[in-house]
Amino acid sequence: MSFFSKAARSDFGSGIAIALLSLSYALSYGALLFTSPLLTPYIGYAITAALITTVVTGIAVAYLSRMKFSIAGPDSSSVAVIASLFFLVSQSLSDKGLQGEALALSTLTIMVLITLLTGVVMFLLGYFKLGNFIRFVPISVAGGFLAAAGCLMVSGAIVLATGLDPMDVSSFSEISDLQIIKLMAVLALAVFYWYVSGYIDNNLALPAAIFGSIFLAHTIFAFYGLSIEQAQEMGLLLEVAGETKLFVPATQAVWDGSVLTTFVEFLPETLAVIVVVGLAILLIIAGIELERNFDSDLNHELKIHGYAIGISGILGGFAGLVSLSRSLLNAEKRSRFPVAAFLTTVFCAGVFFIGGDVIALLPQISLAAMVLFLGAQIAFRWLFTTFNTIDRVEYFMILVIAGSTLYAGFIFGLGLGVVAGCILFSARASIVSIVRSQLSGEAYRSRIVRSTDEEEFLDGSHKTIRIYELQGFLFFGTAHNFYTLIKNQLENKDNDIRHLILSFRHVSGIDASAEQILQKIFYAADKYDCTVSTIELPKRDQLSLARLLRRSPALIADQNYAAIYDAMEAIEESMLREREFDTAGSLQKWFEQRFDSKSSAEDLIKVLNPKEFEDGEVICRQGDHSDEIYFLDRGRVDVVSHEIPGQPFRIYSYMRHTLLGEMGFVRNEDRSADLVARGPTVVYSLSREVYNKLEEERDPAIDALLQLVSVTLSDRVISANRTIAELQA
Structure with a gap:
């Protein structure tokens, strides 16, 4: 088939759209990572890390995942958590005396350690097939985390554009006119992105809007006569310090004592990153399963994400995950080859190798608006849309967990979520009757x-x-x-x-x-x-x-x-045992009680043949023809089935003054089970030969026998009806 066939052109077209989206997300998420004022001058490192993550995880997941349409890259929820962690880490390292590029490199070194640990945990979860345990995380706990992550993205976008922290209201007391203009521009541009994404049915619409906003910003700068350097000084463009933007852990990582102690200090927060990554993988794969109507192997997906995240960390990236929107877009186009992953690699690698020259041209407003748009989408989904889709208790938990996470951090939110989830489960499980x-x-x-x-x-x-x-x-x-x-x-x-x-x-x-x-x-x-x-x-x-x-x-x-x-x-x-019974009563006396007639009892007893059996002796065997009917006088008889070879099963036991074998005898069928004596046993039998002879002679004993059989069967039907009525009550 020609490369220029209709199918090939479709693959290439959808691949370009997805690649441009991936590049846009990489630039935006990279900018979000270094929103701390201490790290902002070195934002090129963060964007480069995002590009590496996009390339490495994109290729690894595309080729290793069993969902062949998978597209992976930086994920909004995990990036939001990592960004908030970087903010705290940079403050801690600054307090220890690190400044400038050394602080940025130390922060990235800690990112490498966090990424490697996350990759190892994801791999182990998949390798030991523990992935399904993630499915037990309540949706309210996951929703609370993701809602908080969305809010952090919104906050980070505002910090990136204006330098003002929405979490600190006092920072707005001295807001400048330029900051107000930048804030309004970011909000307007984010609304524009939302409109384009939701109402224009074209895969290239959002990438075109993003790159169009970049072009528009530079047009405005040119109209007002602002040079690149002037725009950077005013905070309108990213100001990238230093010459080298590629962070290679093997050569530039800082492994001194302060870095390692800081990593240990923030291990609890690292746990939050791991939890959010695991939850995000679960929710994304569950969403893909629902949309594409198939079941995935969560353990396998966790394992290959462990590979991808680990390699990303080794090369200087961070945790990247399969993308729900881009994967579904790729699936809808029915791409036969990982064209999107290949083109994403080409585009991101191009920006990667050009480095700071391209990154320095990115308007802060465009990137901040993209981050704001993505964060607002996540926050809106979990804080508002879920109001009509889940019950009020779980919705309230989402609000509480999101609020506590924003106020006290992810560790507090994680602890609260686990405790609240356990309490909610216990309360609801207690309602269900055991x-x-x-x-x-x-x-x-x-x-x-x-x-x-x-x-x-x-x-x-x-x-x-x-x-x-x-x-x-x-x-x-x-x-x-x-x-x-x-x-x-x-x-x-x-x-x-x-x-x-x-x-x-x-x-x-x-x-x-x-x-x-x-x-x-x-x-x-x-x-x-x-x-x-x-x-x-x-x-x-x-x-x-x-x-x-x-x-x-x-x-x-x-x-x-x-x-x-x-x-x-x-x-x-x-x-x-609480009552005495006449266990020594004769068989004839039992007949008399059943017939209310001494003559009928005498007629029947005279045609029966008494037999004695020892413990364990077989009276008749399963599969034998039913040539006799039995009347148990003394002892006990077990009915033993051999339907499963080598596993005899006791169906019933018969005690004194009971009738055995009547069904097979009357219906002239083979025995369905053994009759085995338990202890010394005496039975009276009537052979078919004698029965046929008596029937020909119209002997009264036949009427007595049939009456006894009918009464016995009637008693059993009454007992069965009573049991059925009790079960249905």
Whole structure:
């Protein structure tokens, strides 16, 4: 395909627009870095650092990122934080006796250290796949930081243009006419940039407006007969001191004791830079994901940003990030090659090598207006636009964090944001109930089928059981609400609760304060003569609970079960021990109770064949044809499934005076599970051969058998309906 094809021309056209934007941002952000009066004469160093950052991070991200349309460079939020940090660093170095170019070089040396540390942290976050933890930062905390960064950019723009600090109201007391004119010009030009950016649908519009304002400024200077030197003296153009503008860390960095001690002194502020860079990467990538409707690998992007930022620091730049607006613009043009990154490199490198001759021609008003425009955009988005997009509590947090950051610095804002975020999360998480479901014993039965008299007794006793399936993470807020619920229900005498079952199957963790709440639940249960059983309570928490309750760990372990069914079985056994049952009653007596007719019982019992089994003996196997139906007289029979090879699973257990195998027998199907005797067991069986013979003879025993089967199935349907009704309640 020809280089001059339509697609190639589109790639080249969009690349020029993005490259000019990148160059404009680099010049503006570079000017923002050295707004301190102590550093302003050496602003060429800062602009050069911004150009290096644009070139290095742009190329690295374009070629290493999995988002092939990515365009990277200096980022507004991180530059604002670094600029405020440089202001403090320059003051500290000045207090230690450094002045002039030595102070500027020392400040840049500290910038190199900050950049390298930031790159290492970003790389490690990506390498150890910890990037997703950044996603847990509340939007209000990130918004507060970015709103403060936007305000700092606005403040820095005014300082750059007029030398007046908006954060210090007293500085406006002696404002000159020239400063007023410059301030008005900056505001007007920033509004013009905003209009061009928002209302003119052309990629070249904003770069053209920026370079047009530079040309207009020089036209005005020429009209009034101002030379370059005179304009610099009046503060209308950047005044660049010295001859060399290229800062090469390996040759010009200052590694004396004052620099290193100052770096250590400002490590907390460096942490703020790292946090803002991480948050900015997260928010930018999240924005790209949303706009382009795809999922990115945040850990990979953090890792390649670590590479890019580290190389930028080595070469004298600072932290550069992927740009949301320029990347989306590049994606919309469907560029097939990193043309934009290549052209950005060419343009920035051209300015870089020409150096001070070009930088000295830049009007302070144009650069300050660009910084003001970008900062106002960020501040407006987070301080005003979010009012209608997030709830009032989080919006209030944005205002508080932004205000505290501007007033007391990023470290205070960071601490406040973390504390406020934790409190907000705890408060909101406490509102969410940790009770996944709350049921009575009517809804959950054990996996044991019992005799009629025992089932009738348990039907009236199951309502004294309360089952709580818990979920999520148990901490002081959620656990205390649960304790209050339990306490109120125990105090309500109408509930008549005698047994509590607490399921921790869906609980992700329990903190120390929640363990103390569990201790209070056990004490409350003891007070009201109520037992507590736990389901899947972790071993560590069992030991902690035993220590808090001053009970034997073995006792706590005995009350912990693998499933709710197992706990229900233990509770049912304890209930049955409170009453004596006629366990020695004959099978015929059971039949008589079920039929209300002695003759029907006698008709059925006479055709049955008694069999005795020892513990573990298999009565019938899964997959065998259902040739017999069984009546359990004494002992216990487990129904064991082998659906998963090598992992036998007990489905149900049957106790005395129960019917087994009736479904497969009636439907003439293969056995779906084993029947295994547990302990000495006596069953009565009816073979299919005998059944068919009796059916042909119309023996009364057949009617009795079918009546027993229908009554048994009816009882099970009633029990299932009762459980469903309880679950739906």
